[in-house]
Amino acid sequence: MFHRRGEIIIYRKQDSNMKKSSLILLYIFCLLPLAAQRPPKHEVRAAWVTAVYGLDWPRTRATTPESIRKQQDELVEILDKLKAANFNTVLFQTRTRGDVLYKSSIEPYNSILTGKTDGNPGYDPLAFAVAECHKRGMECHAWMVTIPLGNRKHVAALGKASVTKRKPAICVPYKREYFLNPGHPQTKEYLMSLVREVVERYDVDGVHFDYLRYPEHALRFSDSYTYKKYGNGRDLAQWRRDNITEIVRYLYKGVKALKPWVKVSTCPVGKYRDTARYPSRGWNAFHTVYQDVQGWLGEGIQDQIYPMMYFRGNGFYPFALDWQEQSNGRQIIPGLGIYFLDPGEGNWTVDEVERQINFTRAHGLAGEGHYRVKYLMDNTQGLYDILQENYYTAPALQPAMPWIDNVPPTAPTQLNVGKLADGYWKITWQAATDNDKRNAPTYVVYGSDTYPVDTANPENILAQRIQGTEYIYAPIRPWNTRKYFAVTAVDRCGNESPVCQ
Structure with missing residues (x-):
């Protein structure tokens, strides 16, 4: 080599x-x-x-x-x-x-x-x-x-x-x-x-x-x-x-x-x-x-x-x-x-x-x-x-398991973004549903300074595995604050829903 x-x-x-x-x-x-x-x-x-x-x-x-x-x-x-x-x-x-x-x-x-x-x-x-x-x-x-x-x-x-x-x-x-x-x-x-x-x-x-x-090389393993x-x-x-x-x-x-x-x-x-x-x-x-x-x-x-x-x-x-x-x-x-x-x-x-x-x-x-x-x-x-x-400069989502389940959840709805004090943002949405009723889907929150948010770009992932329908975004650097947000739902087999933004 x-x-x-x-x-x-x-x-x-x-x-x-x-x-x-x-x-x-x-x-x-x-x-x-x-x-x-x-x-x-x-x-x-x-x-x-x-x-x-x-x-x-x-x-x-x-x-x-x-x-x-x-x-x-x-x-x-x-x-x-x-x-x-x-x-x-x-x-x-x-x-x-x-x-x-x-x-x-x-x-x-x-x-x-x-x-x-x-x-x-x-x-x-x-x-x-x-x-x-x-x-x-x-x-x-x-x-x-x-x-x-x-x-x-x-x-x-x-x-x-x-x-x-x-x-x-x-x-x-x-x-x-x-x-x-x-x-x-x-x-x-x-x-x-x-x-x-x-x-x-x-x-x-x-x-x-x-x-x-x-x-x-267990030729003499004790299983005769x-x-x-x-x-x-x-x-x-x-x-x-x-x-x-x-x-x-x-x-x-x-x-x-x-x-x-x-x-x-x-x-x-x-x-x-x-x-x-x-x-x-x-x-x-x-x-x-x-x-x-x-x-x-x-x-x-x-x-x-x-x-x-x-x-x-x-x-x-x-x-x-x-x-x-x-x-x-x-x-x-x-x-x-x-x-x-x-x-x-x-x-x-x-x-x-x-x-x-x-x-x-x-x-x-x-x-x-x-x-x-x-x-x-x-x-x-x-x-x-x-x-x-x-x-590993950006987060990564888990690869899906389509051989177990290939049906993504429905998209979240009614995305709402409100600015809080000290530069924080409150992002809320209405819950998605999944075909497997035993598990509620979790959510991925994306943010970008351009619209629409490019959810194919992992650099726009702000958080994943969010269990509720609310996320507080706190910019790490004030000069890098995202202006636009999007949310998707993910099931336990890694299937991602259409985007809500």
Whole structure:
């Protein structure tokens, strides 16, 4: 791969399948000055908030009223910073290794919250995260680690509360760790019981499954008895892939039966398998961990995929194209390994991340996820500033899910604008209606200094996910006050109504 800053060219002498036209378009796009590129109006901009070991949050243990507030304030600080850079999706870690960050009747609280196993932090972290994300117009997805249960020390610390004690039939030891057994029919039911708690009790916008796979190269994984009982003549690799696919299918259909608008996503290994453009060099989802992700997409049992594309050069670009080409219209959101910007983690330079964002936009992928939020908070190599100033310069709405619902709400009506004291504006309208009566639509408010307001321009978005029929506009800079306003309604599947202005 040859590249200069702002330029991407994928090249292999033996690669006869590479299309010249796509390379030329990509070359032209990536040479455009950043200031000339308007950010897309619809784009997923996600960040993983990692709770395991307190990697991103929390730093403070919730043991007193004061420390509870401090723990909450730490999360608010993260969300405020994401909001300020126009992020719109938070992947909030909700289950780690057989323990959780919400009030569950099935699994214990994670000790990171209080310093002790199943310690009650005095509030519900997931409920708090959802409410605070929604206040800021951001989606909150419950990030749930699925198959791993932790090492022996961790499992011992959970004691009788561990699933290894309560449901030993579906758990297996492997290399000094414990895992749920994907081949046992009750494993999918157990996972769905946890998902059901989250989806029924919380207004989450998505459920995001992590480590929904076998351990890497697990030829000696302890499932020989289960294989003999349920293999039905299939070879071991195909049986394992079928097991993971069946769990994915069961969870997807279970979520949709409860709340169809809740997005179901997974973060698989970043390379599906070898492509016509480039090999995976022995590390891929299909063969290494038994994830048939393109099969899931083809069957329509995922809404989004966040492939963990923590690679550079030809480890990223041809595989990102492969995901998009096999997406079946679903949303592909590459996970970017921004942690490699830390000299202690890798030797990436920030222009690598910039090229990857340019590439995802050039090829119409649905957005990008940043792993992890700590490196945004720390502004590692200036990445946060670069995103805020060059890439995420305007808000972005969520891409729609037409395979779930493609009917937009009716347009709001009777827009009224009144000037208040101190330069504030009060904007009101009459409510819209949606074909799904379970959810009232939310609203997007646009403002411009020209009429009519161009609602295709994301720079005119003043606020999104407004739940009422009133918005108070407070100009950040008096000399940049908008004169004209418009409102649209958006349903839970991202369909936007006609404009009212």
